[in-house]
Amino acid sequence: MKPMKDAPRCGKTILLKHKTHGWIEAHFDKGYWVDSPMTGQEYYGDAWVCGDDLTQIEVQDTPEGYDEPEALGWLDLPE
DSSP, rough: BOOOSSSOOOSSSSEEEETTTEEEEEEOOOOEEEEEETTEEEEEEOOESSSTTTOOOOOOTTTTSSSEEEEEEEEEEOO
16 A cells, blocks of 8 residues: 555555545545625635545545545556
């Protein structure tokens, strides 16, 4: 298992070891701004998007890291 600090952030799909969900396919999604009727604009931060459209979970990626990491490591997808 490789450390998350070395995981590719180019949109490539990887296998991410999630604390609760085990091994799950994931890709990195750069944060973005969206218009919100209540706050004007909201920023959705950088995150690892895991699973498919029905079971999607997100693991936030911050420069400070995590107090209790959800993303424990990663591997390349098998060929």
